[in-house]
Amino acid sequence: MMGGRVTAQHPDKSGTADPPHDGPLLRVEGLVVDLPRPDGAAGDTVRVVDGVSFDVPAGTTVGLIGESGSGKTMTALSVIGLLPDHATTGGELVWRGKNLLRPDTDWRRVRGHQISMIFQDPLAALNPSITIGRQVGEILRRAGRPRAEVRHAVIDLLDRAGVPDPERRMNSYPHEFSGGLRQRAMIALALAGSPSLLLADEPTTALDVTVQARILRLLRSIQREQGLAMLLVTHDLRVVAHVADEVVVMYAGRVAERGPAGAVLRRPAHPYTRALAASVPAVRTKTALADPLPGSPATPANRPSGCAFHPRCPLARDRCKAEVPQAREVAPGRWSACHFAEEVFTP
Amino acid sequence: MVVRRLLIGVFVMWGAASVIFVIVRAAPGDPAAVFLGPDATKEQIARLTATLGLDKPLFEQYVRYLGDVLRLDFGESYRLGRPAMEAVFERLPATVDLTLTATAIAVVAGLALGLVAGSRPGGAVDRVVSAATIALQSFPTFWVGIMLVLTFALGLRLLPSAGVGTPAHLVLPAVTLAFPFTAIVARLTRSSVTESMREPYVQTARSKGLSERQVLLGHALRNSLIPVVTIVGLQMGALMGGAVIVENVFAWPGLGSLVVDAVANRDYAVVQAVTLLIAGIVMVLNIVADVLYIRLDPRIRTEARS
Numbered sequence: 090m091m092g093g094r095v096t097a098q099h100p101d102k103s104g105t106a107d108p109p110h111d112g113p114l115l116r117v118e119g120l121v122v123d124l125p126r127p128d129g130a131a132g133d134t135v136r137v138v139d140g141v142s143f144d145v146p147a148g149t150t151v152g153l154i155g156e157s158g159s160g161k162t163m164t165a166l167s168v169i170g171l172l173p174d175h176a177t178t179g180g181e182l183v184w185r186g187k188n189l190l191r192p193d194t195d196w197r198r199v200r201g202h203q204i205s206m207i208f209q210d211p212l213a214a215l216n217p218s219i220t221i222g223r224q225v226g227e228i229l230r231r232a233g234r235p236r237a238e239v240r241h242a243v244i245d246l247l248d249r250a251g252v253p254d255p256e257r258r259m260n261s262y263p264h265e266f267s268g269g270l271r272q273r274a275m276i277a278l279a280l281a282g283s284p285s286l287l288l289a290d291e292p293t294t295a296l297d298v299t300v301q302a303r304i305l306r307l308l309r310s311i312q313r314e315q316g317l318a319m320l321l322v323t324h325d326l327r328v329v330a331h332v333a334d335e336v337v338v339m340y341a342g343r344v345a346e347r348g349p350a351g352a353v354l355r356r357p358a359h360p361y362t363r364a365l366a367a368s369v370p371a372v373r374t375k376t377a378l379a380d381p382l383p384g385s386p387a388t389p390a391n392r393p394s395g396c397a398f399h400p401r402c403p404l405a406r407d408r409c410k411a412e413v414p415q416a417r418e419v420a421p422g423r424w425s426a427c428h429f430a431e432e433v434f435t436p
Numbered sequence: 437m438v439v440r441r442l443l444i445g446v447f448v449m450w451g452a453a454s455v456i457f458v459i460v461r462a463a464p465g466d467p468a469a470v471f472l473g474p475d476a477t478k479e480q481i482a483r484l485t486a487t488l489g490l491d492k493p494l495f496e497q498y499v500r501y502l503g504d505v506l507r508l509d510f511g512e513s514y515r516l517g518r519p520a521m522e523a524v525f526e527r528l529p530a531t532v533d534l535t536l537t538a539t540a541i542a543v544v545a546g547l548a549l550g551l552v553a554g555s556r557p558g559g560a561v562d563r564v565v566s567a568a569t570i571a572l573q574s575f576p577t578f579w580v581g582i583m584l585v586l587t588f589a590l591g592l593r594l595l596p597s598a599g600v601g602t603p604a605h606l607v608l609p610a611v612t613l614a615f616p617f618t619a620i621v622a623r624l625t626r627s628s629v630t631e632s633m634r635e636p637y638v639q640t641a642r643s644k645g646l647s648e649r650q651v652l653l654g655h656a657l658r659n660s661l662i663p664v665v666t667i668v669g670l671q672m673g674a675l676m677g678g679a680v681i682v683e684n685v686f687a688w689p690g691l692g693s694l695v696v697d698a699v700a701n702r703d704y705a706v707v708q709a710v711t712l713l714i715a716g717i718v719m720v721l722n723i724v725a726d727v728l729y730i731r732l733d734p735r736i737r738t739e740a741r742s
């Protein structure tokens with residue numbers, strides 16, 4: 090396997106070879122992201138990510154789930170330093186023991202080589218006027234690797250991502266690929282720099298239903314084979330159930346609940362997770378009938394006071410409107426940001 | 437694809453030739469009378485009219501004219517006393533020098549300004565460039581030419597004010613001609629680059645660890661160039677129009693000064709030769725722009741092949 094050899098020869102082109110560090114590969118600690126309000130005056134900002142904490146241990150897949158606008162994409166983008174212009178951040182992103190949010194972070198060494206990202210729409214995410222092969226191999230070429238070696242690596246990467254006949258297809262342009270093939274090319278591109286964390290923002294949402302499962306299986310197998318860590322952003326509970334080891338449930342820019350994926354989905358410790366799970370048929374029960382989530386999601390722009398979920402929560406009472414619930418460890422490894430988690434959760 | 441465009445081109449040329457034929461004959465004034473001056477007798481005028489074939493029925497003139505056009509033979513220029521095409525080809529190189537130099541200046545300066553402005557939309561450079569391009573486009577060409585002459589030729593005495601001979605003579609006319617063109621290229625490049633820099637593939641490029649410069653030059657510029665190439669091709673035609681004014685301001689011995697003189701004297705042969713030649717050049721430029729466009733955009737390239 091060429092890719093394996095690539096990693097061995099160039100353990101870390103950045104020269105920042107990991108100093109031994111304890112703890113997870115990535116620790117997100119009280120992450121805050123403020124964005125300027127689109128129509129607001131200067132200085133008027135919205136806190137789209139509000140004190141998010143979770144860990145991504147090496148070699149595991151963490152699912153990041155929540156309704157539209159809950160801040161999943163912003164959380165993922167901050168990990169690779171690609172937030173929109175004028176975004177400001179707070180908290181810590183501890184990557185291999187070093188805080189990435191410090192101003193002296195050399196993002197160019199982190200991006201692609203240590204952390205890489207695949208995006209929702211592979212057609213838009215690929216450059217229309219550059220061949221697939223060149224785009225996949227660019228990071229290696231820019232690292233000064235000889236042409237023949239880059240070519241071999243590209244063929245191997247495309248092959249492992251399941252692009253058939255890679256030697257020929259590497260000369261194609263993105264528009265000549267089907268949706269599924271484009272996402273496979275995008276995966277090859279993201280793996281080219283031998284990263285140890287892959288951020289995947291809704292990697293299957295833009296694809297045909299029949300292709301979605303195949304791409305997910307591919308991601309899962311690549312992640313396992315290479316011992317990659319993966320942060321998988323999705324709004325689909327079924328994806329999390331199939332692929333993730335850990336899950337982080339977000340609501341209106343905050344973490345509602347986190348813990349081992351299977352346990353969280355089977356026995357939620359937060360009313361929001363419970364409602365989310367009940368809204369999807371096949372996850373908890375075999376019944377075809379699902380209860381849709383009542384009400385509409387809170388947005389960070391007008392987040393309700395106290396617990397942001399309280400207008401939709403069947404358990405809400407006065408305390409919920411007044412006091413923001415802090416995440417508590419309600420059972421080993423199970424964290425819930427609900428004042429009354431014990432009423433939901435049965436250990 | 438290219439063949440089809442060439443066929444269309446032939447039709448366009450036929451149309452252009454016919455329009456020129458009509459316009460030249462519809463214009464007031466009898467060329468024979470104008471040429472011979474106020475003292476000419478009726479007989480003299482009639483004789484010259486016959487020599488020029490102007491007494492024949494219009495349709496016969498038209499058919500003969502089309503035949504001449506095919507052979508690139510526009511007859512004698514009655515003023516210059518020699519074949520019109522010969523005079524035109526003699527003046528052509530000077531105009532080509534002028535327009536090519538102006539194009540080179542406009543493309544280089546316009547791309548550079550547009551790139552810098554577009555890479556940071558709303559930034560200081562962007563605002564200066566935007567204001568400057570609006571100014572560049574709104575000044576009339578002859579005024580710009582005169583201002584440049586006053587400053588660089590008469591004031592600073594750095595460059596010759598008119599005439600030909602040395603490369604220095606080319607500077608002022610070429611810059612004058614390039615002014616509005618630079619503005620067009622800069623504005624288009626700017627908006628095109630700004631748009632490209634918002635595309636998701638730019639995020640992908642950044643996610644590979646590329647510098648902003650590498651993202652701009654390696655990913656955004658390529659796609660931004662596609663519309664710019666088309667406009668450069670189309671605008672070079674308009675540039676030949678601008679050349680007429682510039683050549684007259686700077687006494688530049690090209691087609692522009694030739695055609696102004698010919699129009700003033702109803703020198704049909706020369707007017708027709710120059711106009712058709714310019715129409716032909718514009719047509720070829722458009723085809724070249726189309727072909728380049730196809731080459732640059734792989735999506736259109738695929739369509740073109742199938």
Ligand SMILES: Nc1ncnc2c1ncn2[C@@H]1O[C@H](COP(=O)(O)OP(=O)(O)OP(=O)(O)O)[C@@H](O)[C@H]1O
Nearest residue numbers: 124125137156157158159160161162163173388389
């Ligand atoms: N460029 C931007 N400027 C200002 N606000 C933005 C911008 N992009 C997103 N937002 C806001 O930030 C909040 C979080 O957005 P984010 O994209 O992280 O949500 P998400 O959970 O990924 O949702 P989705 O499932 O729709 O992708 C939303 O309320 C959104 O309106």
Ligand code: SF4
Nearest residue numbers: 396399402409427428
């Ligand atoms: S804190 Fe209150 S409103 Fe929020 S989820 Fe828990 S019970 Fe519901």
Ligand SMILES: [Mg+2]
Nearest residue numbers: 161162163290
């Ligand atoms: Mg999103």
